[in-house]
Amino acid sequence: NAGVTQTPKFQVLKTGQSMTLQCAQDMNHEYMSWYRQDPGMGLRLIHYSVGAGITDQGEVPNGYNVSRSTTEDFPLRLLSAAPSQTSVYFCASSHTSGGPQETQYFGPGTRLLVL
Amino acid sequence: ELKVEQNPLFLSMQEGKNYTIYCNYSTTSDRLYWYRQDPGKSLESLFVLLSNGAVKQEGRLMASLDTKARLSTLHITAAVHDLSATYFCAVDARTPMDSNYQLIWGAGTKLIIKP
Numbered sequence: 001n002a003g004v005t006q007t008p009k010f011q012v013l014k015t016g017q018s019m020t021l022q023c024a025q026d027m028n029h030e031y032m033s034w035y036r037q038d039p040g041m042g043l044r045l046i047h048y049s050v051g052a053g054i055t056d057q058g059e060v061p062n063g064y065n066v067s068r069s070t071t072e073d074f075p076l077r078l079l080s081a082a083p084s085q086t087s088v089y090f091c092a093s094s095h096t097s098g099g100p101q102e103t104q105y106f107g108p109g110t111r112l113l114v115l
Numbered sequence: 116e117l118k119v120e121q122n123p124l125f126l127s128m129q130e131g132k133n134y135t136i137y138c139n140y141s142t143t144s145d146r147l148y149w150y151r152q153d154p155g156k157s158l159e160s161l162f163v164l165l166s167n168g169a170v171k172q173e174g175r176l177m178a179s180l181d182t183k184a185r186l187s188t189l190h191i192t193a194a195v196h197d198l199s200a201t202y203f204c205a206v207d208a209r210t211p212m213d214s215n216y217q218l219i220w221g222a223g224t225k226l227i228i229k230p
Contacts, residue, residue, distance in 0.1 A: 031215070042119065042203060042220025043158075050215060090157065097215035098207065103148060103160040104216070 002026050004107035006091050012113045013081040021076040021110050023091030031097040032074040033058070033104070034066065036087040043090065049074055050097050081114045088112070117142045117208040121221035129229055131193055136224045138187040138204035146207035147187045148218070149178050151200045158203065161189075194228045201225045 007022045025032065033048035035058075045058030049068040063085060065077040074093075078085060088111050092104040118141040128134055138147070149161040162171045164180035164187060171178050175198065177190045187204055201223045209217040 033216075040124075040222055042205070042222050043218075044220070045218065048215065056215075092158075094216075098146075098209065100165055101163055103163050105160070106158040108157045 004091055004093050004105050006089075006107040006110050008110060009108065010111045010113075012115065013078070014115055015081060015083060017081050019078050019081065021078075021089055021091075021112075023074045023076065023107060024072050025074075025091075025093040025105070026072065027093065027095070027105070028071060029093035029095050029105075030071070031095070031104075032068065032091065032093045034064070034074070034076045035090045035092065036060065036085075037090060037109075038087050046076065046089075048097075078112075081112075083114045086112060086114045117144075117206065117219045119204060119206050119219050119221040121202075121204060121224050123224060124222060125225045125227075127227045127229065128194055130195055133193065134191050136189040136191075136202055136226070138189070138206075138221055140185050140187075140206045140219070142185075142208065143182070144185075144206045144208055145180075145182050146209075147180050148205045148207070149187070149189055150203045150205065152203065152223070153200050161202075191226075196228050196230055199226055199228045 004025045034046040035043040044060045047066040049055045091107040094104045120139045147164045150158040162178040167182040169180045175192045180187045203223045204221045205218045
């Protein structure tokens with residue numbers, strides 16, 4: 001049971017490039033989400049999904065796309081990278097979208113630097 | 116707009132001492148989470164607090180929730196070096212109409228415990 005996995009661990013992009021951050025979980029969780037973590041700030045929700053084929057925007061969705069074709073995978077696409085997207089990105093999952101005593105499991109993170 | 120404020124943001128303390136981290140939030144919520152993050156690592160769930168007066172303890176950490184005061188505390192008893200980490204609180208801002216997490220995160224408290 002690998003939990004939540006993310007690739008790559010670290011990536012450097014040039015402004016305007018696109019890329020996809022991968023996230024997978026093997027716990028059969030319905031809920032998956034993407035956060036970004038910036039220095040001195042709490043996590044901010046980018047997009048989330050409550051099941052295969054269902055996605056929705058979070059607090060800071062601009063510049064990012066997601067899709068959920070399977071329960072296991074939830075990739076995050078940067079359409080045209082900007083320096084403001086330099087951040088650490090975390091993927092998280094939970095069995096449901098917030099039942100009592102539910103908590104989210106986080107992946108190891110992807111550090112992204114946009115030059 | 117829901118705001119979550121943690122204080123202090125940085126805390127350096129000696130082993131063996133007691134201290135409390137505070138998490139204040141600005142609107143009604145009866146669901147709050149505490150997470151721990153080691154440097155360069157992912158986030159690990161510590162506590163889920165679901166109702167007014169909820170108290171949970173794990174080892175040297177105890178968390179409580181006062182929904183009337185909109186305040187949660189994370190108390191550290193007889194601190195040890197291994198507890199050095201950044202601690203985040205997250206408040207679930209969902210309304211009765213929402214079935215999904217609507218987490219708003221504090222900025223985190225960086226705790227350094229010196230031997």
